[in-house]
Amino acid sequence: MSRADAPRYRSTTDGPVHFLAVANARGEEMGYLWADDEVDAAGWCLRPAGDRARFGEGLAWSAKLAEAKARGLVPTAALAELARGSDPRCVSHVVPGSLATAPSLGALTALAQVVTEADDRRLLAQLDLGNTGAWRELGEALAALTDEDRDVRWSASGRQPDGTRLMGYPIHSERLRRLVGALAAVGAVTPAYLWQDNPPPALPAGGRLGPADAVRAATAVVRGERFCDGTIAQAVGTGLLDAVAESLCAWYAAVDGRSREDP
Structure with a gap:
């Protein structure tokens, strides 16, 4: 099976989503991993105010989600696995204890638009x-x-x-x-x-x-x-x-x- 034909989680949802914050080595949030088991959806939500590395890191986290899907994990199980295996010494890592719920993917996207003091610094x-x-x-x-x-x-x-x-x-x-x-x-x-x-x-x-x-x-x-x-x-x-x-x-x-x- 080619990569294009590999099974993937849905990229959108209208329901609530569970999400994890992903930060760089300085502790600045780069984006969010999100999941919704109800419609088998999961993905990466980037922060526009973040640093340039978030593009490449977003692709890397998306690839990890695709691997989890290929192994048959439900979306929230994929998030839990990524959180357990995250290393804070890497270019990006899951922020410990950051698991939360947003009422919708749109709400999470709005959260990603918020500019922080770390962005200013x-x-x-x-x-x-x-x-x-x-x-x-x-x-x-x-x-x-x-x-x-x-x-x-x-x-x-x-x-x-x-x-x-x-x-x-x-x-x-x-x-x-x-x-x-x-x-x-x-x-x-x-x-x-x-x-x-x-x-x-x-x-x-x-x-x-x-x-x-x-x-x-x-x-x-x-x-x-x-x-x-x-x-x-x-x-x-x-x-x-x-x-x-x-x-x-x-x-x-x-x-x-x-x-x-x-x-």
């Missing part, structure tokens, strides 16, 4: 505190940005007299490019945040961002420009890019101040 750890020059550049670039810089113009587009068609692109000023470059230099544009798997950033009603959310927004905006022209222009037009830089500068000033006070 992981992103803030990517910031380069030691690069004082880059942080100074970020503050100066923000102060130098003008309303004219924020009003991003686009190049000509449309059909030309010779019949060719031009695609327009945003024309960023030198000062705006300086600010974007400074965000990358301080470590705010990071592969540690999986921006494509998370909702697009938005400026809160109060206009202020927490530092971890600033890293999320910086990464999504700067990386997003590579895939969609105008992402940076939209962010600077709404005030999101200013809020990102202001939040990060305030965070750095506070952290740097505390470090100077330490004996």
Whole structure:
């Protein structure tokens, strides 16, 4: 029997599910293993805010579920077996004592969307505190940005007299490019945040961002420009890019101040 023809648990259910939390070696939750015996269903529910390793680890846990199905285990028995055989020294492991019940798979998926303090700490750890020059550049670039810089113009587009068609692109000023470059230099544009798997950033009603959310927004905006022209222009037009830089500068000033006070 080929792998494609091998028996598998159902991948969906409308009923309650039992689930186990799976964490990395630092104790941060990467996703959940779930099961429903009533419809012979089981699977992996990833956490979008988790680290990059969750993709590969999710495939590995899914493969273990498939092996359990091939041996005839009911879904909850498969979860119990995976919990017993889990090693906390591995890249990922079942969190001891984490067995719980969710009213539905949708409820578990909603739980997986919750951002934790550990998620925030992981992103803030990517910031380069030691690069004082880059942080100074970020503050100066923000102060130098003008309303004219924020009003991003686009190049000509449309059909030309010779019949060719031009695609327009945003024309960023030198000062705006300086600010974007400074965000990358301080470590705010990071592969540690999986921006494509998370909702697009938005400026809160109060206009202020927490530092971890600033890293999320910086990464999504700067990386997003590579895939969609105008992402940076939209962010600077709404005030999101200013809020990102202001939040990060305030965070750095506070952290740097505390470090100077330490004996």
